Amino acid sequence: xxxxxxxxxxxxxxxxxxVTLRCKPISGHDxxxxxxxxxxxxxxLLIYFNNNVPxxxxxxPEDRFSAKMPNASFSTLKIQPSEPRDSAVYFCASxxxxxxxxxFGQGTRLTVx
Amino acid sequence: xxxxxxxxxxxxxxxxxxxTINCTYTATGYPSLFWYVQYPGEGLQLLLKATKADDxxxxxxxxxxxxxxTTSFHLEKGSVQVSDSAVYFCALxxxxxGGADxxxxxxxxxxxxxx
Numbered sequence: 020x021x022x023x024x025x026x027x028x029x030x031x032x033x034x035x036x037x038v039t040l041r042c043k044p045i046s047g048h049d050x051x052x053x054x055x056x057x058x059x060x061x062x063x064l065l066i067y068f069n070n071n072v073p074x075x076x077x078x079x080p081e082d083r084f085s086a087k088m089p090n091a092s093f094s095t096l097k098i099q100p101s102e103p104r105d106s107a108v109y110f111c112a113s114x115x116x117x118x119x120x121x122x123f124g125q126g127t128r129l130t131v132x
Numbered sequence: 133x134x135x136x137x138x139x140x141x142x143x144x145x146x147x148x149x150x151x152t153i154n155c156t157y158t159a160t161g162y163p164s165l166f167w168y169v170q171y172p173g174e175g176l177q178l179l180l181k182a183t184k185a186d187d188x189x190x191x192x193x194x195x196x197x198x199x200x201x202t203t204s205f206h207l208e209k210g211s212v213q214v215s216d217s218a219v220y221f222c223a224l225x226x227x228x229x230g231g232a233d234x235x236x237x238x239x240x241x242x243x244x245x246x247x
Contacts, residue, residue, distance in 0.1 A: 023175075031199050052234050052235075059238060061237060061238075061239040062221070062237040062240075064161075064235075064236075075234075079205040100169050110175055110176070112176075117225070118183075118225045119164070119225075120166055120178045120181055121178075121234075121235055122178070123168075123175035123176040123177070124175050125174060125175045126175050
């Protein structure tokens with residue numbers, strides 16, 4: 020397996036624009052997580068899915084953020100409208116089951132100007 | 133709630149020095165514990181793990197022992213190399229205590245090894 024695949028690797032956008040981040044988890048993993056990494060706040064869990072169903076989105080900072088998982092092999096994280104304070108590295112991770120290690124993608128570095 | 137505390141660094145050592153990165157945790161149940169490593173521009177990679185008290189995780193010369201009595205999971209390596217320069221994250225997973233299914237991470241420790 021190629022591991023968790025995220026796209027794009029880098030995204031630069033203007034404030035107010037819609038941004039969509041994409042993730043393909045490892046095949047057979049039932050859990051998918053979206054994390055955000057910043058210098059100030061470290062790694063924050065935004066939302067996670069179990070068998071394509073969102074379980075906990077309490078980490079999503081605002082209504083501007085939304086995430087979907089239409090099938091077992093694809094998830095998106097959307098920010099609309101984007102703001103400069105959304106600039107961060109966004110990671111997708113997947114795991115086989117609860118309590119086991121998560122495997123991370125390479126991340127998407129988002130810059131909102 | 134669950135939390136992980138680790139020294140933030142940067143920690144600067146000379147090649148072949150002994151490394152310890154401290155990690156302590158707070159959890160309501162019986163967590164699994166992990167160390168992840170992040171090289172520049174890359175995602176996090178699992179370095180080692182331990183799932184119960186007194187377990188020792190090891191990989192690539194790194195070791196950490198799950199100490200329930202001190203709620204600690206310190207990372208050690210006997211002789212570091214320049215290639216070990218990276219950011220190291222301690223993490224826990226505590227669904228047994230009713231916590232979230234995701235990992236809880238420390239803030240990361242930036243390790244710099246000088247030749």
